[in-house]
Each structure stands twice: as structure tokens, then as C-alpha cells.
Amino acid sequence: MPYQLDNRPPDLRESMYFPEIIRGIGAVTRHFLKNFFFSRDTHPDILSRKRGQFASDNVTLAYPEERAPYPPGYRGLHRLVPREDGKPRCVACYMCATACPAQCIYIEAGEYPEDPIEKYPVKFVIDELRCIVCGFCVEACPKDAIRMDTGEHAPPSYERSAQIWDEQRLLRGAPISYQADPWLRRGSPSIPADKLEEMRARARPFPAGATDEYSQTPGFSVRALAAEARERTERAGQR
């Protein structure tokens, strides 16, 4: 919001110059003393830091050691979501690779030898240098098998080849099972029977709003926010 600059001619004291300098010294001295005698609050959320007469005014984050939390829904480095038995949830349907506008996902599908139906990715490679971090792959996935909820950047590297992430590096994080998972409903030769029982016991219903499940922060919901916004508009329209 721009505001009018106060361009009045200097008043008597301001035109005397020295008193204004002394006042200026007083102003910066206050900051100096506060920062000298009181330690910096390192709370990553700058707005919730302690303020006042007896606290440092310093708002710097010493970056590599202290980091500000990313906002909810932040799209970080990809991960392949594992099942409880350690294999990827991915069924190599190519939806993400097809949706990807940067064409940075490469998938080679394979079949479990005793299973005529279920597929899995023999190779699942993401080129993080090509990735434009749009999140379309996450939206496209029907099995909640790829997510961008790690909250990390692609770590820097000296070689380009180190930015090519294969399935071994991508497969990490907490495992998830849904009741609707086909390998749980009909059983799968790739999963031992006792493990299957355990996974079935743990399975959750597939989330109605898939997007909500992907957001990092519990309680944050794009749909809920959208609904609120819609309500607001409707209320405004009635008025």
C-alpha cells in the first residue's frame, strides 16, 4: 500500500541538525543495547517471537542451522510411498509420467512372476533437474503412491547424474495401506499371508478428499478453505 511521503520543509529543530543526530544516536543505541544484552529468539516463526523492551529485536534466521517451516501443502522432493512390506505402492500405471508436463518421470513396468494382474515399477526414475515441481504427478496418481510431502528440496550436488533419483532413493517415508487396495482385497502372491493379515488390519479407508491427505499439515484442507471461501462469497452476494 503506497502512502503519501511527508515532504514538508524541516521544522526548527530539524534544521538545527545536531539535535536530530543526537536523537538518531539515541534511537540506534536502543536497538544496540537490546541486541547486546538480550539473546536472539530463535523461534523459526518470526511473528511469534518474543518482543518488547527486554528482548532482542533481531529477526534473522541463521539459515543452515535454523530453518523456517514450509507452509502447509508445500511441494518438496518426491517420494514413492511404500507399502507395509517395503515394496512401492506404485502399480506402474504411467498416469504420473503421462501427466508430467516436463516429462521428467521414467517408468519401466514389471510383473510379479506368480501374479497375473499386479504390476510394479522395475524402474522408476525422476530427473529432479527437469522437474518443475508442479505436483501434477501427485494429483494424477490413483494409488496415492507418489507424494511431494517430504518438505525437502532436492539436495545440491556436484554432478548432474546425482539429480536423477531412482526407485531406491525415492522409496521412503511412512508406509500406508488403504482398504481399497487391490492387493489387500484379493490377496497377492507377492505378500506373505501373515503380513497380508497385518496390512489388512492396519488399512484405512481411502480418503474422500485425496488432496487433503497429501498436505503435510494435519488440519489444513484445501477443500475446507475453498468451501469457506464459497460461503463467504455467497454471504456477500446475499448482502
Place this chain on the structure above:
Amino acid sequence: MKRLVGMIVLLAALCAGFVGFSWVMYLSAAWAGYELAVKVGAPALYGATLSNVFWLMLVVLMVSGSLLTVAERKWSAMLQNRIGANRIKVFGYALGGIPFLLADALKMLTKERVEPQGRTRFLYGLAPVLAFVPVFALFAIVPVGGPVLMRDLLPATWFVGLPPSAAGLGATPISLQVSANDTGLLYVFAIASLQVYGTSLAGWASNNKLALLGGVRASSQMISYEVSLGLSLVGCMMAFRTLRLDEMVVRQGQAVLGFLPALGILLQPVGFLIFFASAFAETKRAPFDLPEGESEIVGYFVEYSGMKFGLMFLSEFMEIVVLSGVVAAVFLGGWQPIVVPFAWLQQAVGPVLAACIGAATFLVKMVLLMWLQLTIRWLLPRFRYDQIQKLCWKILLPAALINVFVTGAAILLDGSASRLDYVAALGLLTILVVALVTTAAGRAPRAEAAHGGAHAAGH
């Protein structure tokens, strides 16, 4: 809270360290004087002077000058709510950025030396030296500590059975001042005006038009400000009736108007302001940094690199130390601990400890003044060139002249024994007026309504 306690402990330790350090300096001076007098037969002052040259010029001046390079970063950071230099860590501790000192020194010494081909070789090499040496020489005049008799400092057994040539050795006063000469302040003006050679030669010898212009700017600015620099101290010379800085410090211990210490800043507040501003311009730092202005203007040492640049850079910081020393001695009572009379302190804790405490107060005053200079450097934007000359010739110089006449008249008309009561009253009045004007409510911040109204309209 931990930091608050730590900082208070640190400051207390610093003050105690200053006292201990002054004690070491006194002992060293007395010991060197004694040894030289007994072994060689030289006057005791010679050895003491040698020791003072080492401790005051090489240790106090050099160490505080180079620490200021770090302090400038850290203190400016604290003024601006930043953290400041802290990336070099020793065993995980940033140590207040002090390790940067070593890094900077290493960088300066190992940097490639790039020198212009058409330079005037001799003068080009001479200029950094000429910028550096006068600053060094200036510190010789600064009285860090008052006189203590040698027999108070050294064990009494040392003075038993001395040869007759060294009989009066015990009564020799030892003080922490390299040279207590009668020229005093005149020496300050003389040596300070030598600095202009360093800067103008640096600009001229590097065969670069822009550097030459920088040198011309520097020399014109420094020569202009020397006039008001000299005149601003005339009032002090008249009030204290001496040119010697050590005498001035002693005179500042007397009482005026019955109860106030006769501090230079009390007798000569206008002289203090003028001297501080002029000396600030002599140091060529912001807001008077037209000669170099490292961020925008091409300055006189643009063609210097490596340690030659380092010398120019360091001499600027040592000028700050010297200026602090001179101001502390002339205007802030030097080694007089203002809160208690020095004579009382001598009675209470003995002559040696009293002198050490006095020297420590001097060092504390110097640190505060250095801090003030760095603060002003980070507070004010740079002057325009015509503003600099206008400030000097149209404001500071007439003010200094008026100050001289008013002080002279006040001393002449005064009938009291010290002849300082009128001057002190005038000074007190000036300080009161400045304080009133400074603290008086200024104009109201303009029209919050209009600002808020614009906000409301936006929503």
C-alpha cells in the same frame, strides 16, 4: 536471561582486565626504566618510554585498531538488528566474530598485488606508509595513565644501595604516555595535517584520473577541516591554560561551580561538537567518506591492493582510536574517574591501584568513544560535496570563532580563583539547551487520518 548475565559478567571482566592490563603496563614501564637507569645509566624516562612505545602504540593502538574492523561489523549488525559476522567458528563458537581478524589479515597478506604500470613507483609505495605513520605518531601524545612514583611500583629492596648517579630513581614519576612534550595539542595538529600527504600522494601516484580526483577531494576536505579542528581546541587551551594533554587531564580534576568536575565537555560543549565533527571528517569515514566511499565513489586508493590497501584500511581504523584517545583526554577527563575524585581514590586504594583504575577508565572512555564513532558512521548518510564544504566554512568555522571569543570573554570577566566558573556556567547552559531541544516533542507525525483513510479506501 543467560545472555544478559553473561554480558554483564563480560563487561565487568573487561573493566577488571583493563585495570590488570594497566598494572602490567605500569610495571613494565617502571621495570624498563629501572633496568636502563641502573645497567646503562640512562635517564629513567628512556626505559619507560621504550616500554610505553611497545605497550601503547603496538599493543593498545594496533590491537584496538584491528579489533575495530571486526567491531564495525558486529556493532553495526547490532544497530541494524542483524547477527553479523559469525561464520568462522572455533570449536563451534563464533567468539563474537573475533576469528575474522585472522581471516582478514591472512586475506590481505596473501592477496595478489596488482599495481598500475604507469605509477610513480617510489611515491606509490610511500603513500600507504605516509597514511599509516602519522596516525601511529599521533598516539604518542595520548596520556593513558597518570604519573606514579617508581618506588611505589617496584619492590623497595631494589632501591637499596643504588649508585649515587641513580639515587633519585625512586622518586621518578612513571606515566602511561609515550611523549609528554610541551607542544601537546600543537603536535596533534602538526602530525594530523601530515596525513593529507598519504591520501593525496596515493591519488596522484597511482596514475589514475579517478584516483587523482579522489585524492583531490580528500586533500581539500582534510585541509578545510583542519582549520576548524585547530580553532575548536583553542577554547580548551585557554580554559586549561596549557597545551600539554597530561596537564589538561590534571586540570580537569579540579572542581568548578563548587561541585562539578571541570571536564572539557562541560566547559566547552560547542568546542567538543566542532572538534568531534572536524576530526570525524579527518578520519574520512561516513558521513564524510567522499574521498573513498568504497561502495559508490572511486576513491584515492582504488589502485591499491593486498597489504598496501590493508594499510590504508587499517590506518582509518587507527585514526578512530587516536581520535578517541584525544577526545577522552581533552574533553572527558582522561584518566580522571569522574564519579569519584582522583585524590580520594589515591587515599582509598593507594597510588598504584588508583593509577591503574584511572588508566582503565581512560580505556573505557576510549571504547565508548570508538563505539560512538562507529554508531555515527552507521547512522548518517553521506554528505554531498558542497554540503561538506558548507558545513566546514559556514557553520563549524564561525561557530568555533564565536566559541573562542565567548570563552575568552568569560575567562577574562571571571573573578573566581580558577577563572572557570563563568565558562562552566555557559557550558552547562549550552548542554541544557541542547538537551531541551533534543528531548522536546517534535512535530506530530503527519496526518495518521489521511494514511489510515487511504487504507480504509483500499479495503
